Amino acid sequence: MRSPRVGGGGPAARVKLAPHPSDDYRAGSPTRGTGIVTASPSGVLLEQLVREPAPPASPVAVPASPAPPRPRWWVEVAVLGVLYGIYSLVRNSVGDVAGRAYRNGREILALEDSWGLASERWLNEWVHRTDVVAGAVALHYATLHFLVTPAVLVWLFVRRPAWYRRISGVLMTTTALALIGFYWLPTAPPRLLLDEGFVDVMSQTSAWGWWPESGTPGSDAISNQFAAMPSLHCAWAAWCGLVLLLFARRAWVRLLGVGYPLSTFFVVLGSGNHYLLDVVAGVLVLVAGATLVHVVRTVVARRQEAAGPAGDVALSSRA
Numbered sequence: 001m002r003s004p005r006v007g008g009g010g011p012a013a014r015v016k017l018a019p020h021p022s023d024d025y026r027a028g029s030p031t032r033g034t035g036i037v038t039a040s041p042s043g044v045l046l047e048q049l050v051r052e053p054a055p056p057a058s059p060v061a062v063p064a065s066p067a068p069p070r071p072r073w074w075v076e077v078a079v080l081g082v083l084y085g086i087y088s089l090v091r092n093s094v095g096d097v098a099g100r101a102y103r104n105g106r107e108i109l110a111l112e113d114s115w116g117l118a119s120e121r122w123l124n125e126w127v128h129r130t131d132v133v134a135g136a137v138a139l140h141y142a143t144l145h146f147l148v149t150p151a152v153l154v155w156l157f158v159r160r161p162a163w164y165r166r167i168s169g170v171l172m173t174t175t176a177l178a179l180i181g182f183y184w185l186p187t188a189p190p191r192l193l194l195d196e197g198f199v200d201v202m203s204q205t206s207a208w209g210w211w212p213e214s215g216t217p218g219s220d221a222i223s224n225q226f227a228a229m230p231s232l233h234c235a236w237a238a239w240c241g242l243v244l245l246l247f248a249r250r251a252w253v254r255l256l257g258v259g260y261p262l263s264t265f266f267v268v269l270g271s272g273n274h275y276l277l278d279v280v281a282g283v284l285v286l287v288a289g290a291t292l293v294h295v296v297r298t299v300v301a302r303r304q305e306a307a308g309p310a311g312d313v314a315l316s317s318r319a
Helices: 019-027 040-051 073-091 098-115 117-128 131-159 160-184 232-246 250-270 276-318
Strands: none
Touching: 019 160, 040 232, 073 117, 098 232, 098 276, 117 131, 117 250, 131 250, 160 276, 232 250, 232 276, 250 276
């Protein structure tokens, strides 16, 4: 009798690629990776947050870990409400910093002028002289910042609950880091530097809009006009865009994820509400927030892995 051949003659081994994170919850557990590569540092960090290494092969069968439970919606709403209340209190309690804010704003603008980077000058000039564009910019600035971010949070909670905690944690950490900037560097936006030729587009369009004549996107009672550096508008918009780009299935939704932050960058510059360096600082704060969350999760995971073998030894010694 011919003995069966061992190896070599069988079919080629199949390599199973990890699915896109948009399929994680339907599969029953978080995915092990993603097939999307983004160019921005914050995009890479967010991608690392949704990438987990596959467990090493083991001769002993180990039961699969259950999928993370869906967060309770009322707990998340309460947490977000408390955090936003703390954020508003800190953001609007910086005291009388008008003198410092105007000095900081002029220094930032002078630095941009010396480097030839003050694109907000010609953008603001073009926007305020083009009525249709000015109206669109004002509507964008006064609405989407307060609608898109909560909508993306809700979408992430409902459609990708396995990733909600870690990705929403990036947004919360980014916001907390921005508060440090508001305290450390209060900055008057370009629209308040009237002698520099800027026009407050929000004030220009307030006759038919619901925003106040001061040009703030919300009520004067809840707005800090000197919280320009870094631009939280741009940080939140970049976060929304990356979430849609990494987690949405449909191509048109991913395109919205690319377009929304870019349109926000244009709007905050054209309306005279931010300097170009504010926009750059907002994106860098998002990178820092994603880095911090990634480092904390990595440290916690390594400690759990280190505690695993010790726990097994203790159990075996008791037996």
